[in-house]
Amino acid sequence: MPAQRIDLKNPVLAAGLAWFVPGLGHAYQGRWFKAILYSACIWSTWFCGWALGDGKVVYYNRDMKRGRWTAGYAAQVMVGSAALPAILQTSRASPGGNPEDRSQIELHGTLSGPFDGMLAAVSFKDGRKAFFHVRGQFEMQPSEDDTFRKSVTGRFTGTLQVADENDAGIPDGAKVEASINLLESLEPEIFPSPNRAVKCRVEGRVDDLKGGDFSADLRGKVLNVRTLWNRYAAPLDAEGLEAAHGDLGKYFEIALVYTWIAGLLNLLAIWDAFEGPAYGYGDEDPATGKKPENTPAPPMVLATSAAVPAVVERPPQNPVSATG
Amino acid sequence: MMLDPLLAANMNVTWWLLPLVVTVSLVYNATRYELPEKILQRSLRMGVAIIAFMGGALVLLFLLS
Numbered sequence: 001m002p003a004q005r006i007d008l009k010n011p012v013l014a015a016g017l018a019w020f021v022p023g024l025g026h027a028y029q030g031r032w033f034k035a036i037l038y039s040a041c042i043w044s045t046w047f048c049g050w051a052l053g054d055g056k057v058v059y060y061n062r063d064m065k066r067g068r069w070t071a072g073y074a075a076q077v078m079v080g081s082a083a084l085p086a087i088l089q090t091s092r093a094s095p096g097g098n099p100e101d102r103s104q105i106e107l108h109g110t111l112s113g114p115f116d117g118m119l120a121a122v123s124f125k126d127g128r129k130a131f132f133h134v135r136g137q138f139e140m141q142p143s144e145d146d147t148f149r150k151s152v153t154g155r156f157t158g159t160l161q162v163a164d165e166n167d168a169g170i171p172d173g174a175k176v177e178a179s180i181n182l183l184e185s186l187e188p189e190i191f192p193s194p195n196r197a198v199k200c201r202v203e204g205r206v207d208d209l210k211g212g213d214f215s216a217d218l219r220g221k222v223l224n225v226r227t228l229w230n231r232y233a234a235p236l237d238a239e240g241l242e243a244a245h246g247d248l249g250k251y252f253e254i255a256l257v258y259t260w261i262a263g264l265l266n267l268l269a270i271w272d273a274f275e276g277p278a279y280g281y282g283d284e285d286p287a288t289g290k291k292p293e294n295t296p297a298p299p300m301v302l303a304t305s306a307a308v309p310a311v312v313e314r315p316p317q318n319p320v321s322a323t324g
Numbered sequence: 325m326m327l328d329p330l331l332a333a334n335m336n337v338t339w340w341l342l343p344l345v346v347t348v349s350l351v352y353n354a355t356r357y358e359l360p361e362k363i364l365q366r367s368l369r370m371g372v373a374i375i376a377f378m379g380g381a382l383v384l385l386f387l388l389s
């Protein structure tokens with residue numbers, strides 16, 4: 001059997017190492033060509049899928065009651081160290097995954113940073129209606145007034161990006177300041193994106209504009225506010241999953257397939273670490289299936305004592321005859 | 325790391341199958357044999373066979389459409 005020619009050392013440990021880090025089990029066994037091959041193929045497939053899916057395709061959701069169970073995770077988890085954090089992240093987010101209704105999510109701590117989004121449903125006091133794309137600086141924190149569960153305070157300052165056709169007659173680049181009164185919707189804190197989506201009710205004014213006071217919905221993303229700890233392998237909620245499909249299109253499925261295949265390939269690699277090659281060493285005679293003559297046998301281990309085994313080198317298979 | 329929209333729009337999804345053919349051929353044959361030469365030889369043969377089969381299926385579907 002092929003395994004007898006290959007020193008598998010501790011096969012269980014090798015298989016465990018191969019599961020945890022593709023290629024590590026074979027490196028432990030000294031099978032360096034395979035270690036490098038498995039490592040390069042499986043990791044490249046995994047990270048290609050990860051990048052293609054914008055870091056959103058590896059997550060674990062066990063909300064089976066609502067019919068959402070990421071069965072594909074069973075394949076992804078075959079790449080142990082890369083996929084295991086998903087289970088931890090789901091537990092951190094909330095039991096059963098992220099809350100489905102973002103309007104129920106409360107703000108804990110301060111949310112601040114660069115903002116990119118829209119001022120929608122803008123109502124000026126003189127009756128004008130409009131909507132604008134905005135960029136600026138956003139800051140929001142829970143209000144000390146706990147009359148309403150989702151009371152917040154904060155400010156947004158930025159500039160408006162106005163299209164050519166503008167019923168409100170507001171120039172492009174106009175500065176705007178607004179105070180945040182009510183949090184309407186907030187993306188979960190643990191979520192697979194560095195940016196955090198938010199929707200809130202604001203009141204403010206456009207600088208240097210007569211009748212520029214307004215109330216509006218401010219919706220968009222506060223940029224680069226999530227740490228790697230809060231976004232790696234984090235679960236998607238229903239709205240996030242819909243947005244990911246919208247943003248990535250068919251590439252979401254392609255990314256999923258890449259990570260599944262990386263996991264399934266590592267399953268084969270784990271078996272190779274445990275059992276050795278399935279068909280043979282590779283130099284057997286095709287007709288007889290026997291290994292070539294004069295092939296050195298693996299070292300034979302003799303138990304000379306319970307503590308100190310001895311290794312004895314066997315003589316070659318076909319010793320030269322003394323008579324020639 | 326978002327995919328560039330222009331690249332995404334112009335790239336046929338079939339091209340994304342080729343890296344998978346390479347990795348699947350290499351890893352599968354590495355689990356069958358131990359010698360590097362044998363692994364690489366069989367991987368090349370398997371990869372060509374897969375691509376030939378896919379190409380044949382593509383031609384057949386094109387003719388039938």
